[in-house]
Amino acid sequence: MKYIYPLILILFLSAFSQADEALVQFEQANYLYRNGDFKNAAILYEKIVHNGYHNSELYYNLGNTYFKLDETGKAILYYERAKKIYPNDEDINFNLKIANLKVVDKIEAIPQLFFIEWWYSASKAFSSDTWAIFTLTTIWLGIILLLLFRISKSPFTRRAFFFGGIFIVAIAGFSLIFSIQQNKSEKSESMAIVFSPSVTVKSSPDEAGTDLFLLHEGVKVEMVDKVGNWFKIKLVDGKIGWLPEKDVEVI
Secondary structure, three states, rough: OOOOOHHHHHHHHHHHHHHHHHHHHHEEEEEEEOOOOOOHHHHHHHHHHHHOOOOOOHHHHHHHHHHHOOOHHHHHHHHHHHHHHHHOOHHHHHHHHHHHHOOOOOOOOOOHHHHHHHHHHHHOOOOHHHHHHOOOOEEEEHHHHHHHHHHHHOOOHHHHHHHHHHHHHHHHHHHHHHHHHHHHHHEEEEEEEEEEOOEEOOOOOOOOOOOOEEEEOOOEEEEEEEEOEEEEEOOOOEEEEEEEEEHHHEE
8 A cells, every 4th residue: 555655646647647748749841831841741630639639729730730631531530529519619610610611422411390490409519518507597597696585575576587597497408408418419429421532332241232312521420220340320311321430430
């Protein structure tokens, strides 16, 4: 037991040392990027990711680097990973939109009912952490209004505090649901990007399956099942088929 505290200190200092090293590598990669050395910048950014560091700025810079290298699939992958952390960031969304213009396949999503589309748009307006902070803030505001209702003497102000408190608590409930839903989306590994220049989607998880349709690099797919080394994928237009695992990369 006498060695436990020195061991904790070593691990603590080691964590800081690794963080400093990652920061130095990040600045070096940014320098390479600014000077047009995109290939070596990508190698350095990837090294940071490989060492376990994940944040939206790193993914965004890596997406920009691969976009400069004309590697559309990788650029979209890292823009999508950055968007999972900050779904409402204008720069990420704009660059992702530009990168998607280079994708060969133009797949139209099946229209949804307006209230379903509104619900999902609202939940994706902020990150799960932002929705969680909003939830706590509105809960406290609702509690204050209900306490004011309890101590208020005027019938008019009592009604105003009561209905105001109920309204705020209802908003807190919705924001809590949005936070949980967005957190689930951020941690989900059900979406992937096609990495191969082109790949044929099969009717079954084997090479003998019937050819259904062709997909090109950069297309975003939803993985709904897995058999062996094959993923069952679904497109936003409702098409379904099977792809080899090696042709896609999980976002």
